[in-house]
Amino acid sequence: MPFVRTTWRNSISFKVLLAYVAGVGLSILLIALGVFALVTSRSDILLSTDVAERTHELSGKLLFDATGRPTGFDNSEGDRIWTFKSLGAEIGYRVLDSEANVVQTSTDAAFWSSVATEHPTKQSRFKFEREGILMYAATAPLEHDGKVWYLQFAASERLMELLHEGFAWPFMGAGIVLFSLVLLFVFGACAYFTLGYALKPLREVSESAAAISPRSLHSRLEVKAVPSEVAPLVTSFNSALERLAHGYRVQQEFLATAAHELKTPLALIRAQIELMEPSKGRDSLLDDARHMTRQVQQLLLLAETSEAHNYSLAAVDVMEVAQEAASYLQRMADAANVRVVLAGHVDAQAPWQADRSALFTLLKNLLENAIQHAPAETEIRVELSADTLTLRDWGPGVEQGQLAQIFTRFWRGAHRRDHGAGLGLTICQEIAQAHGWTLVARRAEPGLLFCLSRPAPEQPA
Template identity: 85%
Template structure:
């Protein structure tokens, strides 16, 4: 049974990777849209939040003298306190006591003049305008020795927008791009190799299933290494194999038993007919019995060749077996006035791994079939080389449309001299399959040619696995 090839669109790996790429693409799109929305909206909430966070950060760095009064900020960690001197128009801070008295400031009082005169404890996050500029500000309480001080920090809207749009957002955009590339390629590679590792047991199970044939129905798929989601399917397949093997064994046993049981009655019938007075009826009955006996023998032989344990493989000289088969059928060929010509058989010294008896049966059936279809005065030629054996006759052959049926059970050609059982070529094909050989038939113009060859990779002999069959 050939291994079924699936299209890439039906691949689980492709579908999972496609879903992964789609998810990554959607995530990147949403992140980019959110970033664009933040840039274009100039959200007051965002700016106010930034100012409040900066205010609380400065409050944690406020320094005091021995009397507990604010004196400045700890700039040992490079907290950019210098910006208050350089950007005094855009940014500023001041420290108030509980009565809203200014005890420390980075700017003059005019900077804070628009701020309402209210207790600093009531001023959390707020905004005010100074010289036409919108200022964002926030207040953070600081407790020192039981005294509460209030730090107020303010920054202009245009400075915040400059920092965001000129510095923060470009870096954020670069970060989004870098994150997207890492997500797409690094995690994509991980997903690809993970899928390959996860689906490897499925590929192995599929190959094992494809290798199962009527001669290896005892084989079972290993369900221990497959994913748990697929294990029930493998178990069901093994159960189906058990039922199939049982049915096949019963069929083969019935075929062999029936053929064996028919041999004795046919022999008795033949003996009784031979005791009759010679006449046309007696001759007709003997022909019928002979035909039935041949069918029974062929059925029994077919049952035997279908069982792998009936074979004993060894190194066999094909040329010698060809000569033996030709000698065995020489009287049949003489009676049909057909010559048997052997070429190359004496030069074939390289042995094939085969069951000698089965190989003899195969060659005998091919030669017998060729003799039955060869016209009087023609030849049946057997050409034997190291990697191929060809049996050809010069008869009428078969139609091209009939070639696919030539190895079918009980199929018979229209130009045979006898009334065969139609199982000879089927037996040949069974023997060839058991050995791993290839047996094909093709029109020879005129006549028909059968070509027998071992596997290409193991030519001219079979691999050792056949020996353990």
Template identity: 80%
Template sequence: MPFVKRTWRNSISFKVLLAYVVGVGLSILLIALGVLALVTSKSDILLTTDVAERTHELAGKLQFDATGRPNGFDSSEGDRVWTFDSLGREIGHRVLDSTGNVVLTSTDATFWSSVASNPPSQQPRFKFEREGIVMYAATAAVEHQGKTWYLQFAASERLMDLLHGGFALPFMGAGIALFSLVLLFVFGACAYFTLGYTLKPLREVSESAAAISPRSLHSRLQVKTVPSEVEPLVTSFNQALARLERGYRVQQEFLATAAHELKTPLALIRAQIELMQDSHAHNALLDDVAHMTRQVQQLLLLTEASEVQNYSFATVEIADVAREACGYLQRMAEAVDVRLVLVDETPEGGQWQADRSALFTLLKNLLENAIQHAPRGTEVRMHVSAGALRVRDWGPGVDREQLPHLFTRFWRGPHRRDHGAGLGLTICQEIARAHGWMLSAKRAEPGLLFELSWP
């Protein structure tokens, strides 16, 4: 049974990777929007937070003289101290004692003139206006030799906006872009190879399941390598296979047993008929017994052909087996005035791997079927080549609607000369399948053509 063709949209790998890409895209979009909102925000919370962080950073760098009074900052901060001179209108700092007296400042008194006179300990974060410009400031306490000093740092709103919007945004945009590429490609590659590694056991199980046929029902799918989520499904499939195998074996055993059990009574009936005096009844009954015996024999052949372990494969010359089958049926063909023609086009070494007796049975049945349908005075031709074998007659053939039924058990065509059981072509199909060959039939106009070939 062929598998239903599935599109790539139904692939688990595609759906997982698509979900990954969508998730990464949404994550990047949310991060970018969040960063953009923070960078471009005019809120007091953002600006005062930045100023407070800078204030505590400066407080950690504050230095004192021998008397314990603040006198500057650590030299490692020198790269940044110049900003207080160059940007004196935009940023500034000062150090106050516990009473609010200024002991160190980077600006003149007018810079802080609009600051409320509250004790510095009560001004952790605050803002004021200087010459119409909003200034954001914060206070950090510094303990030294039992005294508490308060460092205050202030920066203008427009400077913060410039730093955030003019300088930080491009760098943050580049960082987000780089992070996005790394996330997409590195994690995407990891997801791709992880999916391939995870789904590999499923592909192997699918291939094993596709290879199971009525002749290999004893096979089972491997459970150890499949993901734990799929293991119950594979186990259930194996249990279904076990039930199918038992049913198939019971059917085959029944056919074999029934055929064997019928052979002995038929032999006894034949012996009793031969002792009868009435010649007319005698001949009719003998014909019936012969017909039943042929059916029993074909049932046995069908049972044997359905079991691959009954075959013994070896290298055989296909042309030799074809000549043997033609010779075997020569008398039958002459009796109905049909000419058997063998066309051998096999080069030296036209050899097939086959069970010789099964191949002989297959060719014999094909020829016998053709002889039974061929009109008197015509021929049945067997054409043998290295990769295929064809048997054709010039009889009435079959309708197109009947072609699918040719290999059905007990189906018989309307132009036969004998009273066969309708199992000959079924046996041929079973033998072909066991060998991995392809047996097909088509209208030859006139007649019927059977072709046996490699798949």
């Protein structure tokens, strides 16, 4: 049965993982573009927010003297207060009382000279210019000993942009790389194992479908475990199996019925021919009747061997059955001047699980085929070991190109002594497959070798 060979490009796992990688890449690209646009844009909102956050941080570190007046900042945590002296032209702070009077400042009066005169409560976030430089500022209120104070912090636009460009990008870049690695490997591993778990039922269903043969058409694929998206396909496959099994049963029943119904008319025809006056035509008709009778019998036997329920397995002595088959065909072997030799190895005593009648038919057909092809004054050798039975003749054999057809229905080789139906070896193959055995034919140079083997029995633990 031909199968379509799948490639990695047709794999569902590959396509899902490819979509995942593409989604991760696109997400990282969009994040990087968004961060780039945010950092590089001259956004008032961004700069004002940074200044406001810095203002609130400083308000929490403001120190007061014994009289309750602001004196500076707590620098024990390394809050870089020195920057107000070193960068006095770029940043500055001042503390105002509840009446908007300046009680402490890090700069001269000119730094705040362009700030509009308003109460600090109305200047939570504001901007002003100093010597043509845009300054961003914010106010943070705080309460100490029942008095309200206001801390105002200001920073130049160019300093904030420098900080963003010099420090934000490296940290942003490192964060994006770290986020990308986590997203790719951690979530990638999760996606991989999730796909493996999700597709496991599909692999099991595929193995079950591959194991279905004409002898197991009653088997059905399990639907409960498969993904809901695939369940309709499995259900349709089971329905197709049901139709196929029905058609196969009808075919086998028709074959058996036709063969059975033909036996009686053929017997009557043969009896009428035998009552005719002896003549050349009478002998020819008898040969034809015998050939048709044999063919009908083998068709009936083929229909029976194709059904597994016709077998009753038990422990069988294979050598004993082989001796019975040889005795049954002894007259045929004597007529062909052929000798049948049976040989068993020391380890050949273990019985096989088999239907005795079917095994007898298999060995009889193999011996009969060998007798029909073996030259006179040669032997047919049957050897039995623990798990293998071989049968060899020293006849003309079969060409290498014809070995593949030897078990085909109605195929008959040359050099045979009768006009067989061409079903004997087909029946042998059907019986072997029904038992789970393997039957093959090989060239023996000279002659032909048949090898019947069974799986080695499992050893007890």
